[in-house]
Amino acid sequence: MRKTTYLTIDDGPTENTIRHVNYLKSRSIPAIMFFLGSSIERQREAAIYAVKHGIIVGNHSYSHPKFSEISFDEATLEIRRPEELIDQVYRDAGCKRMYKLFRFPYGDKGGANKGKLQEFLRSEGFMKIDPAGITHPAYYESQLDKDWDVYWTFDYAEYAIPEGVGTPGQAGILNYTNAMNLWTGGSPLDQSSAEIILLHDHSTTEMRFPGYFSELLDYTIAMGAEFKMPGFVRSSLQA
Ligand SMILES: [Zn+2]
Structure with a gap:
């Protein structure tokens, strides 16, 4: 059985987003892109393009x-x-918005305001990825399944890869990113659990490792991952 993987992509839109969307389409990879408001103002056409082509x-x-x-x-x-x-x-884009999703930058849920912010997200109608579709134990041990933001179980952290490690797509890169994620133990190469994985749309990474985006995903597929769209749930207590 192929490993179930949900792909999330943070920090767009950028000048590379349209190319990324085209790649995802060419490989039939469903994805959620978490965009910054300030970047949508600069790259509106890329944001519209993503929506038109089925990106959430x-x-x-x-x-x-x-x-x-x-x-x-x-x-x-x-x-x-x-x-x-x-x-x-x-x-x-002429598309109906079906899902209202939020991801905290740096995964920083607000420190002392965490409880109030979760209540805010819930009452504003934000949705979560259906925890029933995530089997990574750390997700539950950290109680991430309880929250109304979208977290992850594995971060490629490819923006932190030092130059000279190799080109993305090589096992060395994935081993490096895996080693950086020991706190969750998540891995796109671990066959035993369904994961939410996190890749970034960063111009700086594209300059350092041209083509990193498609190479990392190609490699992940070659190693047995099957990218799927998760289910979503909304609070029944929504105000
Ligand atoms: Zn971010």
């Missing part, structure tokens, strides 16, 4: 702050501003 666009804040270092009011603005931009992108 989620909210990754307006300006990528550390939520534990901003006030609750600032945090709600950081979440609400991109919502308006994403709604407009869906309207311009």
Whole structure:
């Protein structure tokens, strides 16, 4: 059996996003892209292109702050501003927006404000990936399944790969990224669990490792992953 993998891509849109969307389409890989509001303002056409081509666009804040270092009011603005931009992108693409998803920058859930922010996300109608489709134990041990933001079980962390390690797609790169993720134990090469994996749309990585995006995903597929679209659930207590 092939390993179930849900692909999420953070920090777009960029000048490379349209190319990434074309690659994903060519390999029939479903994906969720978490966009920054400030980047949607600069790359509107790329955002519309992604929606038109079946990408689910989620909210990754307006300006990528550390939520534990901003006030609750600032945090709600950081979440609400991109919502308006994403709604407009869906309207311009002529597509109905079915899913309202949020991912905290750096996975920083807001420190002292964490509880209030989770309540905010829930009452605003944000959805989560159906935990029934995720089998990685660390996801439950960390109680990530309880929250109303979208976390991950494996981060390629390819932006942190030092130059000279090799080109993406080689086992050395994946071993390097795996070693960086021991805190979850997640791995796209581990056949035993369904995962939410995280790749980034970074211009700096594209400059350092041209083609990294498709090479890492090609390699992950070659190693047995099957990319699927997860199910989503909404709070029944939604205000
Ligand atoms: Zn980010």
